[in-house]
Amino acid sequence: MNGAVSATRVVLVLAWRYAREYLRHPATWSTVLLLAASWGWEFAQQTPVQYRVLSDESVNVQVSALLVGAGLCVAALQVAARPSRTGSSEFERVQPLPRWRDTLALMLGILPVAGVVLVLAAARLASFRVVVGWAGQVVPSELITVAAVTLVAGVAGAAAGRILGSIVWGGVALGLLGVAVVVVLSVGGSAAWFGLVAPLDPLVPGPVPTDLMGRPGVWHVLWLALVASALTLTALLRDGLRWTRGVPILLLVVILAFGAGRNQSGVPSGDIQAKRAATWGAQSEECAVDAHDRYCAFGEFTGRAQAWRHVVAGVRTRVPEPVLESDSLVVRQVLSTGPDTEWMIPEASWALDQASDVNIVYAPMDWSTTGTGRSEEASVLAFAVDVAARSIAGVPEPERDHIVNLCGAQGVLVLWAAVASDSSVEAAFQGFQSSSSGGAVWTKTARSASGYAFSASEVDVVNHLLDEPRAVAERTVQGADWHDPGLATIEVAQGLGLSAPVARPEGWLCP
Amino acid sequence: MASHVLEIDSLVVDYGRLVALNGVSLRFTEGVTGLLGPNGAGKSSLMRVLATASTPRSGRVLYDGVPLGSTGTLRQLRSTIGYLPQNPGLYPSFRVGQFVEHIALLKELADRRTRRDEVERVLAEVELSDHTSERISTLSGGMRQRLALACALVGDPRLLVLDEPTVGMDPEQRIRFRETVGRSGRNKIVILSTHQTDDVAALCSTVVVLQKGSVRFTGTPLELTGLANGHVWASARPDVAALASWDTGTGVARNVGTPPKGAEALDPSLDDGYLLATAAVGESL
Numbered sequence: 093m094n095g096a097v098s099a100t101r102v103v104l105v106l107a108w109r110y111a112r113e114y115l116r117h118p119a120t121w122s123t124v125l126l127l128a129a130s131w132g133w134e135f136a137q138q139t140p141v142q143y144r145v146l147s148d149e150s151v152n153v154q155v156s157a158l159l160v161g162a163g164l165c166v167a168a169l170q171v172a173a174r175p176s177r178t179g180s181s182e183f184e185r186v187q188p189l190p191r192w193r194d195t196l197a198l199m200l201g202i203l204p205v206a207g208v209v210l211v212l213a214a215a216r217l218a219s220f221r222v223v224v225g226w227a228g229q230v231v232p233s234e235l236i237t238v239a240a241v242t243l244v245a246g247v248a249g250a251a252a253g254r255i256l257g258s259i260v261w262g263g264v265a266l267g268l269l270g271v272a273v274v275v276v277l278s279v280g281g282s283a284a285w286f287g288l289v290a291p292l293d294p295l296v297p298g299p300v301p302t303d304l305m306g307r308p309g310v311w312h313v314l315w316l317a318l319v320a321s322a323l324t325l326t327a328l329l330r331d332g333l334r335w336t337r338g339v340p341i342l343l344l345v346v347i348l349a350f351g352a353g354r355n356q357s358g359v360p361s362g363d364i365q366a367k368r369a370a371t372w373g374a375q376s377e378e379c380a381v382d383a384h385d386r387y388c389a390f391g392e393f394t395g396r397a398q399a400w401r402h403v404v405a406g407v408r409t410r411v412p413e414p415v416l417e418s419d420s421l422v423v424r425q426v427l428s429t430g431p432d433t434e435w436m437i438p439e440a441s442w443a444l445d446q447a448s449d450v451n452i453v454y455a456p457m458d459w460s461t462t463g464t465g466r467s468e469e470a471s472v473l474a475f476a477v478d479v480a481a482r483s484i485a486g487v488p489e490p491e492r493d494h495i496v497n498l499c500g501a502q503g504v505l506v507l508w509a510a511v512a513s514d515s516s517v518e519a520a521f522q523g524f525q526s527s528s529s530g531g532a533v534w535t536k537t538a539r540s541a542s543g544y545a546f547s548a549s550e551v552d553v554v555n556h557l558l559d560e561p562r563a564v565a566e567r568t569v570q571g572a573d574w575h576d577p578g579l580a581t582i583e584v585a586q587g588l589g590l591s592a593p594v595a596r597p598e599g600w601l602c603p
Numbered sequence: 604m605a606s607h608v609l610e611i612d613s614l615v616v617d618y619g620r621l622v623a624l625n626g627v628s629l630r631f632t633e634g635v636t637g638l639l640g641p642n643g644a645g646k647s648s649l650m651r652v653l654a655t656a657s658t659p660r661s662g663r664v665l666y667d668g669v670p671l672g673s674t675g676t677l678r679q680l681r682s683t684i685g686y687l688p689q690n691p692g693l694y695p696s697f698r699v700g701q702f703v704e705h706i707a708l709l710k711e712l713a714d715r716r717t718r719r720d721e722v723e724r725v726l727a728e729v730e731l732s733d734h735t736s737e738r739i740s741t742l743s744g745g746m747r748q749r750l751a752l753a754c755a756l757v758g759d760p761r762l763l764v765l766d767e768p769t770v771g772m773d774p775e776q777r778i779r780f781r782e783t784v785g786r787s788g789r790n791k792i793v794i795l796s797t798h799q800t801d802d803v804a805a806l807c808s809t810v811v812v813l814q815k816g817s818v819r820f821t822g823t824p825l826e827l828t829g830l831a832n833g834h835v836w837a838s839a840r841p842d843v844a845a846l847a848s849w850d851t852g853t854g855v856a857r858n859v860g861t862p863p864k865g866a867e868a869l870d871p872s873l874d875d876g877y878l879l880a881t882a883a884v885g886e887s888l
Contacts, residue, residue: 101713109705180692183754186654187709188682194709 102189103197110201114167114246120205123163127156128212135219142516143225143399143459145299146217147392150234151307153213154289157238160209161245161288162270164202168246169262172198172253181257192333195254199324202246210239225459227393229302233309240316241288247320251327282357285312298457298471300427301390311356318349377425384420386450393425393457399516400455400475406513407480411505412570415485419451423479426454453478460520469520474535476510476517477544484509486577490542495534501572501579503550507533508557508569518558525551549581553588606633607667607761609653609792614662616648616816623648624659625816635788637803637824638796639877640813646796647689649813650766653794654686666762682710685760689767691751695740699731699750702739706754725753729783745776749783756787763793769802781805800873810873812880820880830879831871836862846882 114120134141172195175181185191213235220226248269252262277287284290290312325342329335379388380397385404387397400423408416456471481487481498484506490496498506511521524533533551536543546554557565568588609631616624624645640646651657652664655671664671671680694702703722712718726732729749734742742750748768755763765784769777777799784793785806797803803810804824812820812827820827838856841848845858859875862868 098711098713102708102711105713105715106708109708174694175692178692178694179690180694182651182656183686183688183691183751184709186656186681186684186686187706188678188711189709190678 099189099193103193103200106194106197107200108204110171110198111204113171114164114201114205115208117163117167117170119163119166119170120160123160124208124212127160127209131156131212131216131219135216142223143227143396144220144223145228145458146220146226146230147228147234147302147305148292148299149217149220149228150231151289151292153216154234154237154241155291157209157213157241158245158289160205161242164205164242164246165249165266168198168202168249169253169259169266172250173257173259173262174253176253176257177259190332192328192331195250195327195331196324198250198254199247199320199327202243202250205246206239206242209242210235213238225395225399227395228299229392231302231305231307231309233313234307236313237289237309237316240313240320244288244316244320244323247323251323254327255330285315285357286353288316298427299393300457301392304427308356308358311352315349315352315356318345318352321345322349386420386422388423389425389455390427390457396425396455396459397423399459399514402514403476403510403517404479404483404513406517407476407483407509410509410512410566410569411480411483412572412574415505415574417451417483417485419482421479421482422450422452423455424452425457427457451482453482459516469523470535472517472520473510473524473533474543476513476520477506477535480506480510480513481544490544492542494542495545496543497545497547499547499550500577500581501574501584502577503546504553504581504584505569505574506544507546507550507554511554511558512562512566521554525555547581553581553585556585557588607792608632608665609667609762609794610663610665611649611653612663612665614649614652614664615660616645616652616657617660622816624652626662627813627816627818629811629818629821631792631794631809633790633792634808635784635793635795635806637807637810638794638813639798639800639803639810640819641881643815644813645816646813647766648816650686650688650764650794650796653762654684654688654764655681656686656688682758683761685755685757685763687751687755687763687765687768689770691747691754693739693747693750695738697739698736699739699742700726700735702750703753703757707757710758712758721757725756728756728787729753730779743776745772745780748772748776748780752780752783752787761791763788763791765793766796767798768795769797769799777802800877804873812877814881824873827876827880828871828873829876831859831875833868834862834879835859835869835871835875836866837869838866847878 115124175184184194214230217230217235248266249262252265253259256262256265273287276283277289277291285308290307292307322342322345325333325338325345329338329342377388378391378394379386380394381387382397382401385401387400389397404421404423453475455475458471460469460472481489484502487498487502487506488496497503511518521533532548533546534543535545557569560568572584572587574584611627611629611631614624614627615622627645627649638646638649648657652659653671655677666680666683669676669680671677694705697705700722703725704718707718707721712721723732726735729752731746731749731753734746739747739750748771752765752768755765763784768784769780772780781802784795787793788806795802795807807824810820810822810824810827811818820830836842836858838848838858839854841850841856842858842860842863844860844863846860848856848858848860851857857869858866859878
């Protein structure tokens with residue numbers, strides 16, 4: 093057999109054996125198992141987290157991959173430093189297979205482990221698609237980053253083991269590298285991209301359509317791959333790869349890595365992103381007409397319209413006939429560029445909405461049913477309250493950047509209709525209460541800083557209604573005479589014959 | 604089959620100011636050659652050069668006329684060399700068969716079937732076939748040395764370089780080791796570096812004595828023993844004028860050196876010959 097072919101085959105066989113060693117190493121299998129178990133447990137829950145945004149999850153899953161990366165790094169360090177630790181270096185160096193080829197096999201052996209993590213991550217993202225309400229799409233470059241992160245961590249461990257030949261010094265070097273990564277991540281901004289994983293763009297807090305994410309995912313993967321290549325080449329040169337062959341390649345890789353590094357950290361500024369969101373977003377919204385209502389969502393989020401429909405239908409069912417507004421609704425999804433800046437909507441859509449005389453409710457990008465008091469639950473509650481306010485006659489619309497206090501019967505009815513409209517809204521309401529104090533509830537519309545506020549008394553009445561059997565509560569509300577917006581909350585409570593009358597004063601929100 | 608020859612010509616190895624080998628020239632043919640010498644004589648330096656683990660400052664090593672260490676032939680030559688270093692360094696967590704197979708891969712045995720057969724062969728050679736699945740950490744010192752020898756034998760090398768392989772072995776283990784080396788060493792050039800003169804006496808057809816980086820003796824064990832003919836004598840008490848003398852425990856002292864007139868001559872041993880060969884230059888014999 094040709095010597096080169098034979099050596100290549102040997103390298104592949106060795107790489108496979110090293111891969112099995114990495115996988116069997118406690119540091120690797122325990123972290124892989126931990127990851128798989130936590131994801132599997134989450135998936136097996138009776139009420140799995142719904143309304144996942146796959147593009148965001150493609151990024152979030154990278155953070156979990158760091159765990160396996162750390163385990164693999166330790167395993168690779170131990171395996172690579174083994175000849176030095178056991179004193180077999182000299183014995184192994186005089187074998188026919190050049191030492192650098194053995195080192196190459198060590199590096200190639202990391203690929204199957206990275207593949208395992210990639211498969212796990214892909215399975216996790218796939219599992220989200222069987223749960224109700226998923227939106228967005230898997231971003232290939234972000235998913236590949238999961239494998240690339242694992243690869244870089246493993247290669248760093250193997251390179252440290254080979255170059256330093258000591259677990260202690262290798263551990264110290266890798267520890268310093270880890271600290272550097274954490275520091276870079278904590279510094280944030282464009283520098284965060286020099287860490288192994290970059291968090292979601294802080295300029296756009298909620299989910300956004302994939303083409304508005306503003307993440308240089310491809311450059312980042314390329315950068316990670318080039319970093320892994322540079323580390324590999326350094327270790328190969330240290331172990332006897334001919335310098336005339338290896339150094340030019342290493343120089344080329346370093347130059348390319350520098351270029352990829354610059355490109356990956358060149359994230360568009362907030363202004364540019366806002367502009368992109370305003371222009372590109374308009375083109376990517378799709379509308380669907382359902383009866384006499386219209387639901388408009390970004391292409392990847394059209395599945396969310398189902399949740400909005402449930403809320404709209406639920407609200408209308410719970411509003412007594414005499415006060416029910418029969419106007420059609422336009423539900424339009426909007427995104428924001430930050431909590432303290434203007435809320436963004438597609439410019440073309442905005443102009444269209446202003447020109448027409450339609451009842452518009454703006455839907456948030458995120459949605460949640462967890463009831464754990466997370467920020468997206470406030471969006472769900474605010475949307476339902478907004479729908480309820482539009483569906484009940486006489487409820488004032490807040491001016492831009494103003495909060496409207498809804499008091500008395502009107503407040504109770506709006507909040508009840510919103511909260512009882514759908515289980516996701518009720519969960520959001522409970523989550524909101526558990527994470528706040530004072531009993532009052534504020535909501536902000538998705539369009540601006542305007543919204544509605546309910547004092548503790550209205551909230552108490554609604555809570556009492558929620559404690560009743562649902563059919564009883566609904567019959568009670570439907571039969572109540574709440575035409576008069578001046579009807580005080582205490583009168584509403586007494587009229588409802590609630591077992592626990594509202595004892596608190598109306599509070600500072602309502603006169 | 605033509606016999607193989609390993610030639611060393613004016614070999615110089617140094618570590619900074621320390622000269623380990625000072626112009627050593629030797630010729631090895633098939634069979635077991637014992638390399639004797641005190642600590643620091645340059646034995647391990649010579650073994651490392653022969654195993655291509657280090658490069659001499661000057662001089663040449665020719666294997667069948669081909670210079671050792673020339674870039675183009677290094678890999679080919681390494682496939683013909685079996686090296687057992689002083690501290691072979693085995694992986695304790697590996698199983699016996701697994702480790703030998705790892706070494707077989709480093710010897711570029713790419714074909715799985717060939718590799719497995721070779722592992723079986725060398726383990727049988729060193730009588731470790733029954734321990735294939737045992738972890739190396741559970742093996743005795745002697746078994747580990749035999750395992751290291753098995754690794755050196757992978758690929759059926761024509762040159763076997765064994766650096767102090769019997770250190771730490773008990774007598775039985777050493778005898779078994781001799782059997783293995785004797786069996787494996789047929790049709791090979793085997794160079795055995797050791798402090799054990801009885802290993803040399805039992806195994807070697809040729810013996811080389813090194814001291815302070817230079818060759819002090821080359822010949823057969825019998826010839827080395829012969830150096831002491833007439834230089835070993837008995838006395839009632841150890842003779843202070845002798846190079847070495849000791850009570851033998853039988854009421855008679857054994858002396859090596861220049862005997863006094865009328866001394867009772869004793870039959871010399873290889874130890875006596877070695878002692879005289881390594882005696883300081885100028886020492887009267």
